[in-house]
Amino acid sequence: MSEPQRHALVIGAGLAGAATCAALARRGWQLTLLDAASGPAQGASALPVGMLSPHVTRSPTPLSRLSGLGVAATLAELRRLVPPGRGWQACEVDNRGHDPGRWPAALVRPAALVQAWLDEARQLGALDTHWQAAVHRLEHHRATGCWHALDAQGRSLARAPMVVVAAAWGSHDLMAGASGLMQADDLPLRPVKGQMSLAALEGEPLAPRPQRDSGVYVPLYEDSGLPPAWPARLWAMGSTYERGDASTDLSDAAHERNASSLQAICPAAALRLREAAASGQLRGWAQVRCASLDRLPLVGAVPDGEALLAFMAQAGSRRGRVPLGDTPRQPGLYLLGALGSRGLTLAHWCASQLAAQMDGEHPSEHDAALLRAIDPARFAWKRARRQPTG
Numbered sequence: 001m002s003e004p005q006r007h008a009l010v011i012g013a014g015l016a017g018a019a020t021c022a023a024l025a026r027r028g029w030q031l032t033l034l035d036a037a038s039g040p041a042q043g044a045s046a047l048p049v050g051m052l053s054p055h056v057t058r059s060p061t062p063l064s065r066l067s068g069l070g071v072a073a074t075l076a077e078l079r080r081l082v083p084p085g086r087g088w089q090a091c092e093v094d095n096r097g098h099d100p101g102r103w104p105a106a107l108v109r110p111a112a113l114v115q116a117w118l119d120e121a122r123q124l125g126a127l128d129t130h131w132q133a134a135v136h137r138l139e140h141h142r143a144t145g146c147w148h149a150l151d152a153q154g155r156s157l158a159r160a161p162m163v164v165v166a167a168a169w170g171s172h173d174l175m176a177g178a179s180g181l182m183q184a185d186d187l188p189l190r191p192v193k194g195q196m197s198l199a200a201l202e203g204e205p206l207a208p209r210p211q212r213d214s215g216v217y218v219p220l221y222e223d224s225g226l227p228p229a230w231p232a233r234l235w236a237m238g239s240t241y242e243r244g245d246a247s248t249d250l251s252d253a254a255h256e257r258n259a260s261s262l263q264a265i266c267p268a269a270a271l272r273l274r275e276a277a278a279s280g281q282l283r284g285w286a287q288v289r290c291a292s293l294d295r296l297p298l299v300g301a302v303p304d305g306e307a308l309l310a311f312m313a314q315a316g317s318r319r320g321r322v323p324l325g326d327t328p329r330q331p332g333l334y335l336l337g338a339l340g341s342r343g344l345t346l347a348h349w350c351a352s353q354l355a356a357q358m359d360g361e362h363p364s365e366h367d368a369a370l371l372r373a374i375d376p377a378r379f380a381w382k383r384a385r386r387q388p389t390g
């Protein structure tokens with residue numbers, strides 16, 4: 001039986017995968033969503049509360065431009081899909097270190113947005129979900145033009161002509177097998193563990209609004225939709241930033257690092273953190289962020305490493321002038337990842353752009369420049385242009 005062409009597998013049901021499902025469903029695509037976990041938002045997107053706020057710089061950078069677009073787009077999605085108080089609340093944040101000043105922001109529980117996007121895709125009749133479906137390998141069958149998602153025993157879990165890999169750090173292994181890359185650093189993904197410290201808020205908050213310096217102190221977050229495992233009224237401090245660590249265990253040392261960062265922001269809150277740790281009231285949450293080498297996300301069609309080498313050999317001495325857009329790509333294989341510490345800001349804008357790209361649309365000149373900055377082929381392309389000829 002032939003597959004409908006506008007059918008995609010989406011691997012990963014966090015912010016990236018759910019935003020992709022919603023963006024493609026709104027365009028009339030059929031989606032098969034696979035995740036190794038038993039339900040949505042169980043990786044980094046299980047974060048109890050995160051900060052949505054702009055990244056401001058004196059002169060614009062790709063990240064500050066992305067963040068400006070992304071914050072506005074995500075806020076619009078929150079207002080459209082999630083009732084305030086049941087997954088998010090608008091606020092302001094006092095930045096004390098970088099970008100000093102008071103900025104508009106929102107406190108968000110990412111799982112609420114993930115659920116809302118998946119509900120939207122389901123209501124459009126577009127979504128089929130497979131839980132506890134760990135994808136071990138992706139295999140392209142030229143005869144049918146389909147990608148197969150295979151489990152560890154080599155059995156096909158699902159297939160479709162298109163795949164979006166949105167598996168955060170899990171994308172690293174999947175990509176290495178699927179894309180015939182020249183070197184591991186052609187798609188340079190890195191794990192960065194983070195631990196947040198939090199506890200139920202008894203009494204009054206210790207600051208009028210969130211404070212950011214080295215980490216973010218949230219004096220009060222209230223969310224009637226928080227799962228029963230978490231207090232519905234809490235304070236939080238986070239998060240640690242442990243490069244190269246892909247573990248998720250909690251540690252007292254990481255709580256103490258959060259306490260030291262908090263000491264510089266609000267000494268009374270640091271005392272509260274240490275007292276909660278001593279009395280066993282302190283809660284923690286740890287997960288792995290996925291970041292790229294240049295800290296920008298990876299969004300778009302995955303390069304074909306072997307075809308790129310052949311293409312550059314043919315270009316010979318003109319290889320230094322080959323534009324990024326000419327990089328050969330894997331047919332129907334896309335990536336949305338490396339959202340780092342900014343999944344809330346980036347997921348929706350990136351997924352909307354990816355969906356337009358998968359539909360063959362041409363971006364505006366303004367968006368095209370940003371899309372080049374986040375093109376997953378940028379690393380392989382740069383390296384291949386520098387490769388000696390002959």
Ligand SMILES: Cc1cc2nc3c(=O)[nH]c(=O)nc-3n(C[C@H](O)[C@H](O)[C@H](O)COP(=O)(O)OP(=O)(O)OC[C@H]3O[C@@H](n4cnc5c(N)ncnc54)[C@H](O)[C@@H]3O)c2cc1C
Pocket residue numbers: 011012013014015016017034035036037040041042043044045046047049050051052110133134135136166167168169170171174193194195196238239240285286287288289337338339340341342343344345
């Ligand atoms: C401590 C901490 C604090 C943070 N604070 C903020 C904040 O304040 N603001 C903010 O915007 N962001 C914050 N972040 C980052 C944010 O959580 C992430 O950017 C975002 O959740 C990433 O979404 P994702 O969908 O890419 O990844 P994830 O939510 O991790 O989803 C990836 C999914 O892929 C699945 N998967 C992986 N491999 C496979 C496989 N082989 N087969 C099938 N499924 C697979 C996983 O099970 C998982 O469900 C924080 C992160 C941490 C850890």
